[in-house]
Amino acid sequence: MFPVLNRKPTLAVWKFTSCDGCQLSILDMEDEFIDIASAFEISMFVEATRNQAPGPYDISLVEGSVSTPAEAKRIVDIRKESKILVTIGACATSGGIQALRNFSDVGEYASMVYASPEHLSLMKTSEPIKHYVDVDYELYGCPISKKVLLEFIISTLIGKSPRLPSSSVCMECKSNGYNCLAVTNASPCLGPVTRSGCEALCLSYDRPCFGCFGPKEYANLPSMTEIFKNKNVPEDELIRLYRTFNAHSELLARASKDLEGKE
Amino acid sequence: MDDEKTIKVDYLARVEGEGAFHVKIKNDKVQEAKLNIFEPPRFFEAFLRDRIITEAPDITARICGICPVAYQMSSTHAIEKALGINVDAPIRNLRRLLYCGEWIESHSLHVYFLHAPDFLGMQDALEIAKVHPEVVKNALKLKKAGNAIVKLVGGREIHPINVKIGGFYKSIEIKQMDELQRNLKDVKQITYDTLQFCSTLEFPDYEQDYTFVSLRHEDEYPMNEGRLVSNKGLDIDSDQYEDYFQETHMPHSTTLHSTLNNDLFFTGPLARFNLNFDKLPEALQKLALKSGLERNCKNPFKSILVRSVELIYAVEEAIRIIDEYKKPDMPSVSYKMKAAEGSAITEAPRGILYHRYLFDEKGLIRDAKIVAPTSHNQKIMEHDLFHLAQKFVDLPEEELTWKCEQTIRNYDPCISCATHFLKLDIDRS
Numbered sequence: 016m017f018p019v020l021n022r023k024p025t026l027a028v029w030k031f032t033s034c035d036g037c038q039l040s041i042l043d044m045e046d047e048f049i050d051i052a053s054a055f056e057i058s059m060f061v062e063a064t065r066n067q068a069p070g071p072y073d074i075s076l077v078e079g080s081v082s083t084p085a086e087a088k089r090i091v092d093i094r095k096e097s098k099i100l101v102t103i104g105a106c107a108t109s110g111g112i113q114a115l116r117n118f119s120d121v122g123e124y125a126s127m128v129y130a131s132p133e134h135l136s137l138m139k140t141s142e143p144i145k146h147y148v149d150v151d152y153e154l155y156g157c158p159i160s161k162k163v164l165l166e167f168i169i170s171t172l173i174g175k176s177p178r179l180p181s182s183s184v185c186m187e188c189k190s191n192g193y194n195c196l197a198v199t200n201a202s203p204c205l206g207p208v209t210r211s212g213c214e215a216l217c218l219s220y221d222r223p224c225f226g227c228f229g230p231k232e233y234a235n236l237p238s239m240t241e242i243f244k245n246k247n248v249p250e251d252e253l254i255r256l257y258r259t260f261n262a263h264s265e266l267l268a269r270a271s272k273d274l275e276g277k278e
Numbered sequence: 279m280d281d282e283k284t285i286k287v288d289y290l291a292r293v294e295g296e297g298a299f300h301v302k303i304k305n306d307k308v309q310e311a312k313l314n315i316f317e318p319p320r321f322f323e324a325f326l327r328d329r330i331i332t333e334a335p336d337i338t339a340r341i342c343g344i345c346p347v348a349y350q351m352s353s354t355h356a357i358e359k360a361l362g363i364n365v366d367a368p369i370r371n372l373r374r375l376l377y378c379g380e381w382i383e384s385h386s387l388h389v390y391f392l393h394a395p396d397f398l399g400m401q402d403a404l405e406i407a408k409v410h411p412e413v414v415k416n417a418l419k420l421k422k423a424g425n426a427i428v429k430l431v432g433g434r435e436i437h438p439i440n441v442k443i444g445g446f447y448k449s450i451e452i453k454q455m456d457e458l459q460r461n462l463k464d465v466k467q468i469t470y471d472t473l474q475f476c477s478t479l480e481f482p483d484y485e486q487d488y489t490f491v492s493l494r495h496e497d498e499y500p501m502n503e504g505r506l507v508s509n510k511g512l513d514i515d516s517d518q519y520e521d522y523f524q525e526t527h528m529p530h531s532t533t534l535h536s537t538l539n540n541d542l543f544f545t546g547p548l549a550r551f552n553l554n555f556d557k558l559p560e561a562l563q564k565l566a567l568k569s570g571l572e573r574n575c576k577n578p579f580k581s582i583l584v585r586s587v588e589l590i591y592a593v594e595e596a597i598r599i600i601d602e603y604k605k606p607d608m609p610s611v612s613y614k615m616k617a618a619e620g621s622a623i624t625e626a627p628r629g630i631l632y633h634r635y636l637f638d639e640k641g642l643i644r645d646a647k648i649v650a651p652t653s654h655n656q657k658i659m660e661h662d663l664f665h666l667a668q669k670f671v672d673l674p675e676e677e678l679t680w681k682c683e684q685t686i687r688n689y690d691p692c693i694s695c696a697t698h699f700l701k702l703d704i705d706r707s
Contacts, residue, residue, distance in 0.1 A: 032318045035294045035692075036343020036436040042387065043435055045422035049414065052404050063391060064402030065291040065683075082318045112340045113320040124324040137318065158343060158436040213434075220433050220440045221609075222447040225336065227437070255329060260340065 019174035024073035027059035029093055031079025031086050032113055032141060036158040037104035038062055038078045044161055054172055070096030074171055080106040082113060082141040094148040101167070102144045105157035105260040109229055112157075114141040114263035118271075141263065152177065157227040157260035160212045180212040183231045184224045188215035196223045203248045203256055208234035208266075229261035236270035250274050281305050285667065285679050290686060292392040292402070294344050295693025301667045301682060308671065311664035313656065313686065317693045326646040331357050331637050332443055338633070338648065339437045344387070344692055347380035347428060348626030350441040351502055352633040352648075356516075357443050360620025360635060363613045368606035369445040370502075371599050376431040376441075377501045377624075378596040382424025383435070384627035385547075385585040385592070388690045389472060390417035393582050396684040397479040413475065416468045420589070423465040427596060430458055445610030452605055459600045462593055469593050473586035477569040482681065484666055485576040488658070490549035491538065493625050499557045499591060500550065502624050507553055508543065509574070516621045519632055525649065536654045542661055545629030545654045546689060547584040548575060562590055578662060578688040585690075615641045626651050628690040652691045659686050 028038050042048060042063060058068040075097035081087050094100055102108050110117065116124050117140040144150055154163055163179060170177035184206040188195070193215055197204040204223035206215070210231040217224050230236065236257075243253050257271040286300035296317040302309040322341055329337060334353040339346035351373060358365065365373075390413070391403040400406055407414035425435040431450055432438025440446050491512065493504035507513050514522060525534045537543070552574050555563060566587045567573070571580060621634035629651030636645040666685045670678055 030296065032320065034340050034343040036340075036346070039294075039343045039436060042391065043383075043421075043425060045418040045425070048418060049404075049407060049411075052407075057404070061289055061291045062294060063292065064404070065395075066401045067289075067291075082320075085316075086318065112325075112337065115325040116321055119325070124321040157340065158434075216433055217439050217447075220448040222439060252330075255333065259333075259337070 020073065023054065023056045024171065025058045025068070025071075026055040027070070027072040027075045027093075027097070028057075028062070029059065029075060029077045029079075030061065031077065031090070031107065031144070032082040033079030033104065033106045033111065035062065035078070037107075037156075038076070040103075040159055040161050040164055041076075044165060047165060051168060072097045073099065075100045077102050077107050077144050078104055080110045080113060080141045080143060081147055082138050083136055084138065085136070087138065087147055090144055090147050099151045099171070100144075100148070101152040101154060102150050103154045103164070104159050105155065105227065105229060106141075107144045108153045108155055108264075109261040110141045110143050110263035112260045112262070115258060117141060117263050117268075118258065143263070152179070154179070155210050155228045156212055160214075163212055180210065180228075181232060182211045183207055183234070184209045184211055184213065184215050184218070184228070187211045187213070188218045188224075191215055191219065193218040196221070201246060203243050203246070203252065205239075205256065208236055208239050225256065225259060226267075227260055229264050230266040234266055236266050237273070240270055240274065283675065285675060285682055287679060287683055290683060292395070292687060293691050293693060294342070295691070297686070297691065297693045299663060299682065299686065301663055303667065303671060306671050308664055308668045311660050311667060313660050313663065315693055323646045323648060326635075326643050329643050331635065331641045331643060334635065334643065334646075335441045335443070336437075336439070341648070341650070342692055343436050344384055345380060345626045345628070346437050347376055347432065347441075348624060348631050349633075350432075350438065351377060351624045352622050352626075352631045353635070354441060354443055355502060355622035355624060356620045356633040356635050357637075358613075358620070359516075359622055360618035360637070361443075361613050361616065363444055363611060365445055365611055366606055368449075368604050369610070371603065372431060372446065372450065372606070373441075374501055375427060375596055375599045375603075376438075378592040378599070379424050379427025379431065381501075381588060381592040381627050382596070383421050383428065384424075384690075385589050386417055386421040386424060386472075388627075389476065389582055389585050389589070390414065390421075392690065393585075393684075393687050394476070394479070396680070396687060397582070416465075416471065420465045420468045420472070423461045423593070426458055426461055430454060442610055444613055445606065445608070447609060449606050449609040450603075452603060455600045455603055459597065462597050462600070466590075466593050466597070469586070469590040472589055473565065473569050473583065476582050476586045479582065481570070481577055481579045482666075482670070483577075484579065484662075484669060486578075486662070486665065488544040488549075488576060489538065489541065490552050491543045491545050491654075492549040492553045492630060493623060494553055495557070497557075499554050499595070500625050506623055506630065508538070509553060512538070516623045516632065519621060519623065520634070520647075523632075523649070523654075525653065534653060535657045536649055537657060542657050543654070544578075544658045545651055546581065547588055547627075547629075548578060548581045549629065550625060551575065551584045551587065558587070558591060559594070562587060562594075565590075578685070581688050581690075615639065628652065628692055629654055650692070652689075652693060655689045655691065659689050659691065662686075662688070
């Protein structure tokens with residue numbers, strides 16, 4: 016439950032290591048943007064305004080993962096200034112696609128892209144925000160769902176608990192009446208283990224789910240792996256399927272390492 | 279006593295991603311102008327290795343939340359070229375429509391939300407909304423119409439899911455296009471109003487003799503295809519790109535800078551406009567010239583006018599494509615995997631985007647190279663910072679700082695885009 020204030024709540028939007036897409040979702044709410052912007056005091060939203068106000072902030076929306084020492088320090092400062100801290104998107108909730116480097120040697124990556132990697136100041140791994148500070152709410156997805164974001168924002172304004180999706184993509188797929196591609200097409204589909212929120216978008220485009228919203232809570236990845244193996248999905252293909260935008264989430268990381276036979 | 283000062287902004291607002299700049303001035307002479315990027319690197323080229331080519335459109339889309347379609351288009355075209363895939367005309371048109379959608383949403387965002395506030399002396403679009411509520415309401419309506427195209431053809435606005443090597447996962451039904459078409463016809467007038475609105479803005483008197491670089495196509499204003507040309511004689515295929523364009527590590531910065539034969543160049547809407555003026559419809563050419571643009575425009579501040587012209591173009595082009603739309607017989611063409619290498623350049627809203635992939639017979643990527651529009655424009659932005667600060671060196675510090683910010687926003691930099699950017703030592707305090 017959110018407290019209802021007798022003034023406009025202050026809102027801050029923060030960027031860490033990311034593509035900007037999740038905070039762009041706020042600007043992409045074309046029908047609601049003006050109303051949202053006038054319901055809050057926007058204290059910090061660098062992508063949208065030159066205005067910057069000091070904390071404390073009633074609500075902080077945090078996009079991106081922590082991948083540098085400076086970011087690790089900055090998130091602690093932001094946490095101190097924020098009453099409610101919400102992470103938005105796969106980078107902030109699981110480390111993002113840049114966490115693929117967690118499965119490799121970051122030094123090797125740096126020399127592959129940059130001529131003089133000695134200038135880099137990087138953490139060995141890309142981590143979700145919750146790795147460093149307490150997080151009050153998490154909005155999943157790569158990118159987040161505008162509908163879920165709107166539900167969350169309205170909840171903060173009227174003081175109710177937000178209803179955030181927690182079932183699987185399969186549930187959304189079936190309730191929309193889409194064909195099950197896992198059954199009809201023998202395609203490796205991550206729908207059974209992926210958190211809902213996208214309304215089974217890919218399935219509506221005749222495409223199997225590839226896991227933008229990350230693993231659903233208590234998803235049974237070992238069982239999923241067994242099913243894929245029984246359908247003769249090659250192991251290297253499975254590892255790639257598990258290692259995309261939420262590769263570093265606990266369940267998917269464990270499942271992909273199991274396939275590699277690593278700890 | 280020497281009079282020294284530094285104009286600086288530690289966290290540049292109204293751009294995508296994290297950047298800063300400083301300009302050092304001594305006795306009214308600019309000594310140094312640097313655009314600094316503190317966006318952490320994400321190593322896309324490295325982790326594309328050992329991925330399969332079919333994943334490239336989905337993975338590279340994540341480089342940029344503002345222009346994911348550009349990444350999907352450059353990657354699919356590069357890989358299709360390598361494999362010798364020729365898509366059917368309906369698929370080609372659908373892709374052009376998708377790109378129109380991205381140009382519309384990106385340009386309307388930039389014109390009204392990121393750039394116009396500078397010309398009006400305002401902090402953001404919300405301030406504009408207080409004075410001209412209808413203007414911002416219409417801007418959002420226009421942006422939404424662009425996003426609606428991306429949403430229908432691509433599946434969703436950010437990181438679309440329908441693009442694949444060979445075409446699309448699913449074709450779009452003709453009747454699904456009806457609402458889109460109504461939307462577009464509805465916002466067409468807004469694009470003309472946008473150009474009218476922008477033509478009333480005041481443009482700083484600043485011109486440079488730029489080398490403009492963009493695609494050029496025989497039959498159309500360039501998006502997905504064409505040769506890479508400049509106003510100084512360049513005329514090459516994407517395969518030759520790396521013979522002409524180099525990425526270098528500058529001693530003053532840890533960022534990779536792209537140069538054309540070791541020289542500065544300029545990419546983006548202004549370059550496209552100057553090099554493809556004759557490919558715009560005649561009526562739009564005339565209107566552009568009546569609205570404050572010149573045939574060879576050298577004032578980067580006028581890029582807001584060019585974006586407005588391209589908004590008109592993109593909306594009308596989208597309407598044309600939908601009018602002539604025929605559903606592809608198959609959503610994608612089939613192909614045979616083989617070891618190959620291929621490159622492509624497409625026109626992202628903010629300029630040329632180069633992709634090259636080398637992959638083996640299983641389709642596993644062995645090497646990838648991506649050069650984003652913002653890497654291409656990095657040096658020219660610094661050049662402008664230097665010369666603009668010199669030209670307006672007498673302005674009060676606050677005003678000069680803002681003008682410098684505006685100079686960078688002329689390029690609509692997308693700092694998240696640049697996969698190469700490194701960590702710099704910048705004190706945020």
